[in-house]
Amino acid sequence: SYDSLTGRTAVVTGAASGMGEATARLLASHGVRVALLARRAERLAELATAIEADGGQALAVAADVTDQAAVDAAVERVHTAYGRVDLVVNAAGVMLPNPVTEGRVDEWQRMLDTNVAGALRVIRAFTPDLIAAAEAGGTADLVNISSIGAHIPFPHYAVYGATKAALTYLSQSLRTELGPRDVRVTNIEPGLTDTELGSHIDNAELSGQLAGMFDALTGLSADEIADLVAFTTSRARHVNLRQVVVLPTRQA
Ligand code: NDP
Numbered sequence: 001s002y003d004s005l006t007g008r009t010a011v012v013t014g015a016a017s018g019m020g021e022a023t024a025r026l027l028a029s030h031g032v033r034v035a036l037l038a039r040r041a042e043r044l045a046e047l048a049t050a051i052e053a054d055g056g057q058a059l060a061v062a063a064d065v066t067d068q069a070a071v072d073a074a075v076e077r078v079h080t081a082y083g084r085v086d087l088v089v090n091a092a093g094v095m096l097p098n099p100v101t102e103g104r105v106d107e108w109q110r111m112l113d114t115n116v117a118g119a120l121r122v123i124r125a126f127t128p129d130l131i132a133a134a135e136a137g138g139t140a141d142l143v144n145i146s147s148i149g150a151h152i153p154f155p156h157y158a159v160y161g162a163t164k165a166a167l168t169y170l171s172q173s174l175r176t177e178l179g180p181r182d183v184r185v186t187n188i189e190p191g192l193t194d195t196e197l198g199s200h201i202d203n204a205e206l207s208g209q210l211a212g213m214f215d216a217l218t219g220l221s222a223d224e225i226a227d228l229v230a231f232t233t234s235r236a237r238h239v240n241l242r243q244v245v246v247l248p249t250r251q252a
Contacts, residue, residue, distance in 0.1 A: 002234045006031030008139070009082045013065055013122055014091035016043040018195030019145055022222035023089055023229045028056030030230065035059045035078045035085070037122075038092060065092050065118030066110075075125045086133035087233055088126045090119040090167075091145045095197050097156045097206050108159045115163035119144060119170070127178070134182035139237040142178065143186045143229055144171045148247060150189055156206055164189075168243075175242055184240040186232045191247035193220040217250035 010027050014020030016038035024034045028051045036044045036058055044060035051058040059081050063074035078085060093115045096107040123142065130140040149157055150164035171187035178185055198210045213219075225246070232241040 002030045002230045004139070004234045005230065008087050008233075009033045009035075009085050010087035010089065011035045011037060011078060011085050011122070011126060012089045012091060013037040013118075014093060014145075015047065016040040018091070018197060019190070019193065019222045019225045020089065020091035021047060022226035023091060024058065025051060026223070026226040026230050027087070028058055029054065030234075031056075032087065033057040033059075033082050035061050035074075035082060037061050037063050037065070037074055039064050065121055066113040068121060071121045071125055084133055085126050085129045086138055087141045087143075088122065088130065089143045089145070089229060090122055092118055092122075093145065093163075093197070094200060095157070095160045097160055097201060098203050099156050100158050111159055111163045115160075116166045116170075119167055123170075123174070127183075130178070130183045131181050134237075139233075140183040141186065141233045142171075142174065142183065143188065143233065144168075145225070146171065146187050146189045148189050148191045148245060148251075156203075172242070175240070179240065182237065184233075184237070184242075186229075186241055187243050188225065188228055188232075189243070189245045190220060190225050191251045192217065193222060193225060195222050217248045219248055220246065 010032050012020050012024045012034055015024045015036035024036055028034050041062035048058040048060040061074045061077050063070040094111055098104050134140040144167055146168045147164040149161040150168040168187050171185050175185045201207045228244055
């Protein structure tokens with residue numbers, strides 16, 4: 001059961017849609033206060049309203065994780081409203097595939113800045129909270145949403161895959177630093193999941209290819225990923241599911 005989550009305080013990035021949104025909803029439904037981070041303020045406000053209408057507690061905090069000043073301001077808002085955080089979910093991410101030979105430096109920079117440096121900014125911001133929560137005897141979790149792309153090369157997804165490989169490596173390295181301090185680090189690597197992630201692809205052939213994959217196999221839902229976040233973070237505090245690879249059954 002997820003009952004042990006009740007009373008915890010979470011920050012969920014990427015909460016405007018997809019896995020982040022689903023995770024925020026599920027955690028809130030189990031009595032977690034959730035701070036919702038992403039760029040689209042209106043989406044976050046709607047989600048916060050919906051969560052509160054269902055009896056939960058949520059705080060919409062519009063912030064771009066590539067902007068250090070915005071992250072600093074977000075931390076201040078979260079602390080003022082909720083105090084210390086004990087559960088951090090890094091779901092913010094962008095996937096912009098193209099052949100490396102196209103040399104789309106703009107896309108590389110966005111992916112590196114969001115998927116790697118953005119996650120790091122959020123980790124830097126809230127790790128002191130996680131350590132303090134664990135020192136106080138509570139349960140503390142950092143959950144990073146990486147991707148199966150961290151391990152399996154896929155044509156034209158080289159830079160995206162590299163950002164996810166970096167995030168997976170970061171999760172595993174951070175465990176060596178935070179595990180001894182009773183802070184869990186969980187790295188989740190989903191396969192094809194039905195969200196808005198593919199909607200920013202500007203290469204028609206690759207958009208079509210992604211649509212074809214959804215036709216060929218039953219993709220995971222964002223709710224199914226949220227369920228894994230709730231599962232891993234609700235175990236006894238000495239139990240750390242450090243790596244979860246979850247694929248649609250038909251995905252090779
Ligand atoms: P979505 O596009 O639905 O969600 C991504 C979220 O990240 C959005 O809410 C977006 O909100 C937010 N975001 C993007 N850039 C920034 C930024 N600079 N600052 C703050 N928030 C940002 O896709 P998913 O739910 O699929 O993605 C969640 C994570 O899962 C990503 O890290 C993705 O790489 C990973 N993943 C997805 C898979 C899939 O098949 N869908 C498979 C494996 C991993 P906003 O635009 O308002 O900022």
